Amino acid sequence: MTNLKMTASEIGILWSQYIQNSMSMQITRYFVEIVEDEEIKNVLDQTLSYIEKVKLEIERLFNEEQIPIPAGFSESDVNLTAPKLYTDPFMLSFIEMFSKSGTLAYSVSLGGCTRKDIRSFLTNTVHDLTKLFNMTVEIGLLKGSYTSPPTITPPSEVEYVNGKSYFTNGLNPFNKRTLNSVEIFHLFENLKANILGSQFCTSFAQTTDNKQIQSFFTDGKNIGTKHVKVFSDKLIQSEIQPPTSHDHGITESTTRVFSDKLMMFLKSVLTSTSQGNYSTASTASMRYDLVADYQRLAIEVALYAKDGLDIMLKNHWLEEPPQATNRKELLNKK
Incomplete structure (x- = not known):
């Protein structure tokens, strides 16, 4: 105590x-x-x-x-x-x-x-x-189910950034520098997160009987698949093999497992996590094309999250956190 x-x-x-x-x-x-x-x-x-x-x-x-x-x-x-x-x-x-x-x-x-x-x-x-x-x-x-991050050949000596081209040449489709280890880390982790999120969307769309919510999860799967492709392409351009989606992670069962409230809440947590991850990755990346991609995709995730929030509000599924005392309300009661 x-x-x-x-x-x-x-x-x-x-x-x-x-x-x-x-x-x-x-x-x-x-x-x-x-x-x-x-x-x-x-x-x-x-x-x-x-x-x-x-x-x-x-x-x-x-x-x-x-x-x-x-x-x-x-x-x-x-x-x-x-x-x-x-x-x-x-x-x-x-x-x-x-x-x-x-x-x-x-x-x-x-x-x-x-x-x-x-x-x-x-x-x-x-x-x-x-x-x-x-x-x-x-x-x-x-x-044998754990997806390990990619490996690279370590540099033989310490190197320093030589000019602004280190940041800008990612915008040149014909002369992109290869990804550095920090950029690879963020691309890889965001790839894994999107693969898992897409699988959850698949399982939720497959088991809900609410058409609006089913459509929401189908949209989420499509967005996740699109983001996986964006991140995979970045890795492939540097001749790095991206992790693959395991479609066998979901069975063919269509029986409801979780309430719509729980599924919507989990998806809101995942989208919120994605926004945070993209913001961190954008800050850490030193190629401007990656920064632009993360910011563009973060907006798409934010708009999708808003759609989810609207559904949760409509169904009264959002608990209200403890709030500060409303002093004006207290005075009006006197």
């Missing part, structure tokens, strides 16, 4: 993580039901254990402060008896993404916290997620 009250930042951080973890919990619960590989099942069991630990700790912290526990997602948002919709390698890829993005999110959140107990909680969570990520990579390598 601490005498310090929770700051607005701490409340917002815990509130957001609670919502997202409640979603991930339902997805992972379904995965545990359908997984066949014992080693991947062990990873899923560990994931569920970590999620449950986070859930209970945030509930404890909120109860101490008398903050309402978010509704989030529950057993009603998942059909645990549905036939197998995802393959085992796909599920492992999801946990890889979940642990990787979670490690980043909790690490960033740590910098916005003051209370020692909350900082300790976030630090321990980062440790758990890092351990989980390492497990997914090791098992993926063992199974």
